[in-house]
Amino acid sequence: MARKELFIERFVYDLLESPLKKFVALLVMFIILVSSVWLVTSELVKVKLLPKPLADNFSIYVDLPEGKSVYETKEVTECILNHLKNEEIITDMSVFYGESAPVDFSAMLKGRLFEQGENIANILVNLKREDERDETSIDAVHRLRTIINTNCTMYDNKIKMVESPAGPPSIAALVLEVTGGEGYDDRLDLSEKLLVLFEATPRLVDFDILRDEPYQKYGITLNAHKIMQSGLQIEQVTKILYLAFKGMDIAYDNNVNAQNQVSIHLTLNQDSKGMYKASKLMLEQSLASLMLLNAQGMTIPVIEVVEVAIEQSNPRIVSKNLSPMIAVVAETDMESQIYSLLYIQNKILNDFSDSYDVEKVGLLDLSLRNKQSKATYLLHWEGEQKVSMDTVTDLGMAMGVAIVFIFFMMVIYYKNFALAGAIVLASFISVAGVIYAHLIYDMFTPHTFYMTGTSLIGFIALIGINSRNSLLIIDFAQQLMDEKGMDARKAIAVAIQTRAKPILLTVLAIIFASMLLATDPVFGGLGIALIGGTLAAYAVSLLIVPIMIYRPLKKEYLSKGESDV
Known part of the structure; x- marks a missing residue:
């Protein structure tokens, strides 16, 4: 084991001594970091912030x-x-x-x-x-x-x-709210065009427009003049219509064993009031079979005192923020919402440009202006994707706060901005290991393994883990410089040789613990992030941290030497 430790010490010392080796190491790390970002943008590693349980x-x-x-x-x-x-x-x-x-x-x-x-x-x-x-x-x-x-x-x-639901429930995975226009029919026409885009989008299912389907209905109007001529009463005709088709309580059964009165509900049976075909003729035949007894004892068919008219249904108007709205919805089938959303957004920008002036509003929303009617529409994305974007924002802010907090803690501890910046920068580089770990794990799973919101939690944890590794190396190197008078290059090499084994044991402990999470459908992203990130953090501690901290420690060593003189 001693030979291995001496090898590590010699390797780090030679790395710090050769400008070319330092340049190559930083260049390789830069390529790895850039390529990890490319893996996400090229969809080789896919992102789905809220995995389904x-x-x-x-x-x-x-x-x-x-x-x-x-x-x-x-x-x-x-x-x-x-x-x-x-x-x-x-x-x-x-x-x-x-x-x-x-x-x-x-x-x-x-x-x-x-x-x-x-x-x-x-x-x-x-x-x-x-x-x-x-x-x-x-x-x-x-x-x-x-x-x-x-x-x-x-x-x-x-x-x-x-x-x-993957997270807080929503109306659908993708919800595109259409507001504006010159009226309900105008918004509906645009919504139907958008529905065609939804249906043509790969891996989108359960498409729908949240609106009432127009249909024909039959209105029954009481003819007051005919009712009076027939010797009937308006209330009598109204009650028989409700009694026949809707039903009503006509009496109560006062049972001594019942705590409350039991109502007696009377209506026609299903065969009598049901119509197997929606038509005005069948409804009139049903009304003709209903007889009412007038004051003279004569039976009058209900159809004689009412009129049946065909009417068109009135659509339900839904408003949001005092603006009438129609929503186009869809669910994703084993796919992340963001890719379907971006696909639809690009199709709108390209296919609708002939009839509409399309402009982006904010991050994802679009504004459309009809070139002929000059009507303006706003397309606003909601649904599970909105929850996902809120999750990204919150976790991104948490990561930023963690980085800033660690930076100032290091500044207070070391009283050196350059050293604190080197620690934070080296910690951030280990993020590449998270992305590559997702890529490798995805190759061995039958379904797409997404980088999720829990993976982002792993990002935040890794910044702290890698900062701790850097802190152990820097403290021991400073101790060797102060107590044994070693120069910065030798002190860093000995510090890494000494701390490599404890850091490796910590890495192995995290990996073995995270393996229990790797197969979980929700927290699998956290497990893979910790496994890949800690391995990358170990490599960064051996290769990149020495390069990052060498110059600040060398200045510190030289300044102490001058002060001693």
């Missing part, structure tokens, strides 16, 4: 256009159930027609809690425990989404597979 369940939202009946909704839902019931990894399923599934935070934020009607259904799917199946929930949803959308797309429906 594994779960034992997922939900399916079934949406048919407004005006579709419960029979059509059941047809779509039964098709989905028939394809899922033979899946071995599924234990049970629950179906909720016309109402929300059991409430969770994600459903509340997506607004699913308030969605009701014959045209919607929710399916809650429970999977086997993670240790009882070979397929993860993310892989299962990815595989089943293709099967269901291929076989159960009918009646212009929308089927959305909803997984556990």
Whole structure:
């Protein structure tokens, strides 16, 4: 072992003695640092700040256009159930027609809690425990989404597979809010053009425009003149219509064993009031079968005293910050949101330039101005991507504060700005090891291994670890210079030789501890960041730190020599 230590000492001494070797070492480190940044920009190492957690369940939202009946909704839902019931990894399923599934935070934020009607259904799917199946929930949803959308797309429906959110729940992974324009129809026209871009974007699924689908409805108007001529009352006609189609409480059952009165609800049965086809003629036939008894004892068909008219539905207008808005949403399928967002943004800048004047607003938002109508629109990105950008901002600020804090602590400790700057700069270089570790680990995983928000936490931790390594070397080198009168070059070489083994033991301890995190879907980025970063920090301590601290320590040695004289 002594020969190895002497080798390290001799290697560092020769490195500091030769300007050419120092230049080559710094050049190699600069190339490694630049190439690590290139790995991220070229998407060889992909970034996804909020990784999806594994779960034992997922939900399916079934949406048919407004005006579709419960029979059509059941047809779509039964098709989905028939394809899922033979899946071995599924234990049970629950179906909720016309109402929300059991409430969770994600459903509340997506607004699913308030969605009701014959045209919607929710399916809650429970999977086997993670240790009882070979397929993860993310892989299962990815595989089943293709099967269901291929076989159960009918009646212009929308089927959305909803997984556990990666972070705080949002309406969707990508949400593009469209505001401005000359009215609802104007915004809707632009939103439909944007939806085409969403559909053409690779690895985007569950596209939708959050608006009410236009549909025909039938209004029943009471003819007061005919009602009076028929010897009926307006209240009588109103009640029979509600009684027939909506139902109403007509009496109460006073049961001695019941704590409260039990209401008796009367309505027509489903076969009598249901219509298998939406048409004015069928509604008129249903109204003709309803009879009312007037004061003279004569029966009057309801159709004789009412009028049926075909009407167009009124769209729901959603506003945000007092501005009417339409949102185009989509989910990512095993892909990071940022790449889909940038792809769509570039397509808008290129494809919309013929009809609109497109300008960037802030970091990601866009402003569009129609060249013909002069109408102005604002395209604002929201959703899970907004949470990701907030995470980057917060972690970036935390890293900046950590670097500044460490720098001033070193300045106070060593009373030397150059030495403190060398420590911080050497610590920052170890970041390249994090990126290369993600690249290597991604080669051995079946799916893309993303650099996540937890990886950024590893960045911050590594700055402290590498600063500690540099501090140990500098303190021991200064001690050798003060007590044994060694020059700076010799003191640094001996200090690194002596401290190499303790630093290596610390590196190995961090690596073995981080290996437990490496396979975790959420904290795997932190584990890989610590493994790659500590290895890089060790290499930096042996090769780069000596070069960085040599000149400040040499000046310190010379200044002390002059003061002694």
